[in-house]
Amino acid sequence: MSREKKIQFNVNEIEYQRLKEYAAILNVSMAEVLRDYIKSLNTKKPS
Numbered sequence: 269m270s271r272e273k274k275i276q277f278n279v280n281e282i283e284y285q286r287l288k289e290y291a292a293i294l295n296v297s298m299a300e301v302l303r304d305y306i307k308s309l310n311t312k313k314p315s
Contacts, residue, residue, distance in 0.1 A: 291298045
């Protein structure tokens with residue numbers, strides 16, 4: 269699947285380090301961690 273959209277946002281130093289460390293544990297990029305999280309989101313409206 270082609271990646272056509274870019275998302276850019278700011279995080280603080282603690283958030284950045286947590287993401288970086290988590291990605292390192294999984295041996296994937298930080299972007300991949302975020303893409304995997306987005307894929308896991310439930311798109312149904314809560315009842």
